[in-house]
Amino acid sequence: MKDIDPETDEETTYECFECGKIIIAETSPDQCPDCSGSMRNRQMPLE
Ligand SMILES: [Zn+2]
Numbered sequence: 503m504k505d506i507d508p509e510t511d512e513e514t515t516y517e518c519f520e521c522g523k524i525i526i527a528e529t530s531p532d533q534c535p536d537c538s539g540s541m542r543n544r545q546m547p548l549e
Contacts, residue, residue, distance in 0.1 A: 514527065514530070515544040521536055521537045
């Protein structure tokens with residue numbers, strides 16, 4: 503039996519601090535491709 507596999511093909515959304523650009527990637531980008539700003543992980547759980 504195979505149910506939902508959360509680890510398969512997992513992509514993470516990152517947002518640029520500087521210009522707000524959204525990037526979806528499997529690995530964390532070091533910097534924004536548009537403005538070279540810092541990227542942050544948007545996959546934080548909301549409470
Ligand atoms: Zn940017």
